[in-house]
Amino acid sequence: MLTVAELAAAATRLAGRVEHTPIVAVGSTGLLAKCENLQRSGSFKIRGATNAVLGLGPAAVVTASSGNHGLAVASAAREAGIPATVVMTTETEPFKRAAVEAAGARVVFTAPGSDVRNRTAAELAEAEGATLIPPYDHPLVMAGQGTIGLEIVAQVPDVATVVVPVGGGGLISGIASAVRAGEGAHIRVLGVEPAAGDDTVRSLRAGHRVHIEPPRTICDGAAVQSPGELTFPILAALVDEVIAVTDAEVIAAMRVLFAAGLVVEPTGALAVAGALALGLGAGTVCVLSGRNVSPEAFAGYIGTP
Amino acid sequence: MLTVAELAAAATRLAGRVEHTPIVAVGSTGLLAKCENLQRSGSFKIRGATNAVLGLGPAAVVTASSGNHGLAVASAAREAGIPATVVMTTETEPFKRAAVEAAGARVVFTAPGSDVRNRTAAELAEAEGATLIPPYDHPLVMAGQGTIGLEIVAQVPDVATVVVPVGGGGLISGIASAVRAGEGAHIRVLGVEPAAGDDTVRSLRAGHRVHIEPPRTICDGAAVQSPGELTFPILAALVDEVIAVTDAEVIAAMRVLFAAGLVVEPTGALAVAGALALGLGAGTVCVLSGRNVSPEAFAGYIGTP
Numbered sequence: 001m002l003t004v005a006e007l008a009a010a011a012t013r014l015a016g017r018v019e020h021t022p023i024v025a026v027g028s029t030g031l032l033a034k035c036e037n038l039q040r041s042g043s044f045k046i047r048g049a050t051n052a053v054l055g056l057g058p059a060a061v062v063t064a065s066s067g068n069h070g071l072a073v074a075s076a077a078r079e080a081g082i083p084a085t086v087v088m089t090t091e092t093e094p095f096k097r098a099a100v101e102a103a104g105a106r107v108v109f110t111a112p113g114s115d116v117r118n119r120t121a122a123e124l125a126e127a128e129g130a131t132l133i134p135p136y137d138h139p140l141v142m143a144g145q146g147t148i149g150l151e152i153v154a155q156v157p158d159v160a161t162v163v164v165p166v167g168g169g170g171l172i173s174g175i176a177s178a179v180r181a182g183e184g185a186h187i188r189v190l191g192v193e194p195a196a197g198d199d200t201v202r203s204l205r206a207g208h209r210v211h212i213e214p215p216r217t218i219c220d221g222a223a224v225q226s227p228g229e230l231t232f233p234i235l236a237a238l239v240d241e242v243i244a245v246t247d248a249e250v251i252a253a254m255r256v257l258f259a260a261g262l263v264v265e266p267t268g269a270l271a272v273a274g275a276l277a278l279g280l281g282a283g284t285v286c287v288l289s290g291r292n293v294s295p296e297a298f299a300g301y302i303g304t305p
Numbered sequence: 306m307l308t309v310a311e312l313a314a315a316a317t318r319l320a321g322r323v324e325h326t327p328i329v330a331v332g333s334t335g336l337l338a339k340c341e342n343l344q345r346s347g348s349f350k351i352r353g354a355t356n357a358v359l360g361l362g363p364a365a366v367v368t369a370s371s372g373n374h375g376l377a378v379a380s381a382a383r384e385a386g387i388p389a390t391v392v393m394t395t396e397t398e399p400f401k402r403a404a405v406e407a408a409g410a411r412v413v414f415t416a417p418g419s420d421v422r423n424r425t426a427a428e429l430a431e432a433e434g435a436t437l438i439p440p441y442d443h444p445l446v447m448a449g450q451g452t453i454g455l456e457i458v459a460q461v462p463d464v465a466t467v468v469v470p471v472g473g474g475g476l477i478s479g480i481a482s483a484v485r486a487g488e489g490a491h492i493r494v495l496g497v498e499p500a501a502g503d504d505t506v507r508s509l510r511a512g513h514r515v516h517i518e519p520p521r522t523i524c525d526g527a528a529v530q531s532p533g534e535l536t537f538p539i540l541a542a543l544v545d546e547v548i549a550v551t552d553a554e555v556i557a558a559m560r561v562l563f564a565a566g567l568v569v570e571p572t573g574a575l576a577v578a579g580a581l582a583l584g585l586g587a588g589t590v591c592v593l594s595g596r597n598v599s600p601e602a603f604a605g606y607i608g609t610p
Contacts, residue, residue, distance in 0.1 A: 019329075019330065022327035022329070022340075022343075024324075024327070024343050025324065025343075025345075035327075035566070037566040038327075038329050038330075038565070038566045038567075040330075042566070255600060258568055258600055258603070259596075259600075260343070260596075261340070261342040261343045261347070261567065261568045261569075261596035262343075262566065262567070262568060263563055263566045263567060263568055264566075291564075291565075291566035295560060295563055295564075295607040295608055296608050298563070298604075298607065298608070299603075299604035299605075299607055299608025299609075300604075300608070302600040302603065302604055303600055303601050303603070303604025303605070303608060304604075
């Protein structure tokens with residue numbers, strides 16, 4: 001479990017280094033959005049990455065990522081003046097690959113799948129004596145993402161439900177630890193993952209971590225093969241429910257958010273897609289995880305009837 | 306001139322009725338955005354409309370609008386439980402016409418041009434004994450828009466320059482009155498209008514209100530034929546400079562804002578287009594006036610190389 005002290009230390013490290021993102025109404029749905037799509041580096045990942053880079057000290061860093069975590073580590077490392085290597089699969093969105101390279105990181109490619117990607121990063125860190133910053137399975141990473149939960153309860157004191165996208169589980173385990181601590185024990189925390197990558201739904205049903213084939217979904221940020229070793233027990237203990245939504249529901253949610261003035265990438269619309277599927281409204285905060293999508297892809301999602 | 310008392314009264318009327326919109330970084334440009342694209346009804350116009358509807362008392366209202374002001378008056382009137390009529394030209398974007406009708410207002414159409422549109426609304430109000438709410442030339446409308454300026458100086462205490470889109474001048478006259486009062490006398494206020502609708506640039510050069518043909522520009526919200534009778538003297542006294550930008554520069558700014566996670570309509574990107582043209586960066590707040598654009602049109606603006 002993450003402690004209040006770990007979350008508070010993360011909040012202190014991140015103060016002034018990441019955006020305190022706004023809460024915005026999602027049109028007339030009654031839903032509120034926590035806008036990590038307006039975060040530095042384009043996603044919430046900069047929180048965990050910065051907390052880990054600063055917390056682990058001044059060594060070269062290596063990470064594995066579908067894109068946003070790699071971009072965040074590259075950005076955080078550049079801020080700290082240390083070299084970064086990002087391991088991505090050959091299926092990584094070219095748009096995200098270009099952003100990681102533009103942020104000054106070395107990029108190493110592997111075959112598709114989060115398993116081989118994570119293993120390659122671990123081996124590379126070992127071989128080069130660099131510090132491994134996992135995309136979710138690390139207390140400093142989870143605590144960094146958890147600062148979003150601290151902000152939500154401060155910004156929306158009467159929040160009843162928080163809805164969070166689920167990939168490896170770093171975001172939701174951090175947020176659940178933050179919002180359900182102390183006075184927030186009654187707040188519901190719900191997770192949403194893509195139907196084609198429902199490893200967490202299956203794992204919760206099975207009572208242990210289930211492993212699936214590399215998922216095929218437009219939600220690249222949530223296309224992992226199993227929940228994390230550290231994140232899963234926290235998620236299982238603190239999250240009320242995890243549901244899965246289709247890519248079509250995700251696109252519909254991207255259009256609702258567009259009409260509300262917000263650009264999100266597919267993974268960033270998961271929480272709103274889930275909240276709409278569950279019929280949620282007032283009292284609900286949906287976490288928009290990121291905005292990193294190419295203009296051409298975004299135009300295709302929203303511009304076709 | 307607008308007084309501090311008029312601005313303060315507007316702020317009191319609007320408290321809890323409109324969003325206190327966030328300030329967001331525009332990617333790595335150094336620019337900050339005041340996000341009225343995240344405002345209720347999709348634009349800043351809800352501020353002036355609500356202030357006028359509440360300030361003028363409980364009578365049926367009539368207005369003339371290119372879209373956003375009409376939508377705002379329709380929304381404010383519905384909130385107040387009174388009927389609203391919106392006069393639009395036959396060139397009004399179908400997307401905005403549909404939104405006004407969905408908000409419960411009667412829509413009356415006239416030939417293209419802001420002149421005939423404004424005249425028709427005045428005649429209709431006279432004939433029906435309804436209250437006319439002009440799109441910009443009214444102290445309550447200007448004061449409502451001016452509350453944006455009060456928020457900017459509170460949110461960004463060290464702001465050096467505020468950049469504002471210019472149509473009829475209601476937004477910039479309100480904001481200039483608010484930010485340059487008292488301690489803010491040193492803050493620069495710049496206006497930006499579309500090159501094809503540069504009535505204000507020409508008017509300032511001539512030293513009096515100049516009248517142009519109905520402008521052809523994608524910035525429908527700033528396609529007016531002359532500055533307002535009440536707004537122009539305030540603008541001339543308090544605004545440091547007004548520049549014009551091309552539609553191509555506006556589209557480039559829409560893409561910069563998209564990459565920062567924000568949806569704006571063309572008129573809503575004028576301030577960023579102007580700030581980029583002037584080479585401005587840190588210390589600059591750009592007002593994003595609105596988000597009301599169809600997904601098909603937006604996809605066309607950002608999705609084509």
